[in-house]
Amino acid sequence: MSTTWETIEERERRVRGTRTTSTMVRAGEQVPVGDTLKAAFAERPFINREDLRSIARQAYDRPVITLYLNFSAERLVRSDRPVFLSIFSSLRHQALEAKKTYIESLPHAQRLGVPDDLRDVQDFLERYEPQGARALVIFKSGTQLNRVVPLPVRVADSLSIDADAYVEPLEAIMEEQHRVLVLDVAMDKTTFSIYELGYEQELQSIEEELPQQTDPFRPGKEERHRLAHVKWHFKAAAQLADRLFRERSCDLAMLIGEETVVKEFEDYLPKALQDRLLARTSLSIEDGPNRRRAAIENALAEQRKKEEEAAIDQLGFYQGHGRLAAGLELVIGAANLFLMRQLFISDDLAQAGYVCRDHHFLSMKPGACPFDSQPLLPAENVVDELIEIARLHGVEVMLVTQRRDLLARYDQAAAVLVTATPIDELRAVSVTS
Secondary structure (H helix, E strand, C coil): CCCCCHHHHHHHHHHHCCCCCHCCCCCCCCCCCCCCHHHHHHHCCCCCCCHHHHHCCCCCCCCCCEEEEECHHHHCCCCCHHHHHHHHHHHHHHHHHHHHHHHHHCHHHHHHHHHHHHHHHHCCCCCCCCCCCCCCEEEECCCCEEEEEECCCCCCCCCCCCCCCCCHHHHHHHHCCCCEEEEEECCCCCEEEECCCCCEEEEECCCCCCCCCCCCCCCCHHHHHHHHHHHHHHHHHHHHHHHHHHCCCCEEEECCCCHHHHHHHEEECCCCHHCCCEEEECCCCCHHHHHHHHHHHHHHHHHHHHHHHHHCHHHHHHHHCCCEECCCHHHHHHCCCCCEEEEECCCCCCEEEEEEECCCCCCCCCCCCCCCCCCCEEEEEEHHHHHHHHHCCEEEEEECCCCHHHHHHHEEEEEEECCCCCCHHHHHHCEEE
């Protein structure tokens, strides 16, 4: 039997520290959405950071069901019953068993609401078509809370039944994703929108009424007068862009419009905002939403490629100073010791394993958790569990999608450590036999 490197009380205190949202002061506001998951998804099939903060702060009349469900390729195989429905059934059984005491302690009306909400989740999943989504998050609490969030990134499967929505994994994912302020620029109108997690939400627009191009009463002055109005519009739009960029916590901006107009408008932007320009592209209304989304995603992919190259290039330095765990086994050892500062994982890496979610302990072989001696739960992909635990503990996570070839020398998984640690110490972390 192995010994642990910290007491169970210390371990549980660390784990509790990752769930801080429930202690926040609750606000009375609530995102206005439908009374069922189907209605809510039809009304608003995306979420932003402001929505998520509102969900976290809201007090609910009955328990909140939170589902994180991965859509790996094998789960999307066509059949009479999609594989991900079987995964949901398993998660539901585990959650009801784990929360049996809590559910039985609830008032009668709240207790009866739990199976009703679980039934609504299942009904929604039975009709849901992923259509390119890598994962799905669902928040459900009666008619008070109904949100469905498709994600372009993978998650660890989980289903929780609690007084609060389990928002921490989604919060971490949203922090990792770029938030782009998109400007559709024309001489007489500029429209502002936010692009995040594959969805675009329009914020507002400003317009300028331009003088007519030919005015018989102002010979020779029409063009100068018109140009002055264009400059006023560009200046106002640039000032608003700067304010929205900061207020909405964006990290990149993108300009869309005629090439000459965009080039002229760019000079009006503050230098700090010019430095955060993701791309400039020419699109028209006729191009349609699919082409527009593809243009934004292609620009983000190029940005991601540059970021991955720069970040992975630094790993050699940390390896030379004994501060790098390379390969999934050693990375899991570093995670179990809470030694990770940065985590780099190939987006297609998959490995079955085992997990204790109560004490954030991972293993690639079966056994018991060294903290409570309870059997470890099988995990279809222990990599997803690793990523979620890393996010919960504030580790900077990079899922490498564009330059997986650069991560190959580290066996597709690497972790920068907070301090130099001997390899033998990372290997010593083990399950109880």
